[in-house]
Amino acid sequence: MEYLNREKEQFKNFFEAEGVNDINARVKVLELFLQSKQHITSDELTEIAVKNGDFFSKSFVEDTLNLMCKFGFASKNRFDNNGDIKYEHKHLGRHHDHIICVKCQKIVEFNNEDIEYLQMKVAAANDFYILQHKMEIYGICSACLKKRPKIISLAMAKAGERLIVKDVIGGIKVKMRILTMGLKMGDEIEIITNYGRGELVIAAGHNRLMLGQGMADKIFAEPIT
Ligand SMILES: [Zn+2]
Ligand SMILES: [Zn+2]
Ligand SMILES: [Zn+2]
Structure with missing residues (x-):
């Protein structure tokens, strides 16, 4: 009060x-x-x-x-x-950083002395005196992880996520198109962008592949945890 x-x-x-x-x-x-x-x-x-x-x-x-x-x-x-x-x-004299769930938007605040100290060290090693910083960790909280199926369509995957390609639904035409893109079952991929608007960019090895909504819905993969 x-x-x-x-x-x-x-x-x-x-x-x-x-x-x-x-x-x-x-x-x-x-x-x-x-x-x-x-x-x-x-x-x-x-x-x-x-x-x-x-x-x-x-x-x-x-x-x-x-x-x-x-x-x-x-x-x-x-x-x-x-x-x-x-x-x-903004509480005076109190600092915190954030962990954010990309699925439910839950935000957890934390303050870790080791991380604070390391950031000071990194700044000093680069000839900086640190004034302020913002640290945000993005992830999926355990409640959301539990609700998630083991295999998801790429449309459901989040930026930063790594997955193994497991299945492609649709006829032979779709399968051929994916092969010509240079993607096959068992490949490890990383989601580069997925703004939830249908189009996403993935990395497969050194290649960037752009997938439209139709494709992203048809390719199923298992997130690596
Ligand atoms: Zn901090
Ligand atoms: Zn969540
Ligand atoms: Zn906060």
């Missing part, structure tokens, strides 16, 4: 000094933000406000969140597997 009051006080002072309008309503947004979960979108926060009986518009909430970022009360991040901008509390 003391923390909340202190943040509110500082926030108000900044806003008054900057001549920002609707200060009381903005403080209310700050309050809801500080009481909400980490990594929230402006839409989610607007929903919380409405549920709470405060009918702020989406643009007012977003504008206030951006002011919070400007004044150092929040930071925003577009974790790159998802188009939504997420806001999180």
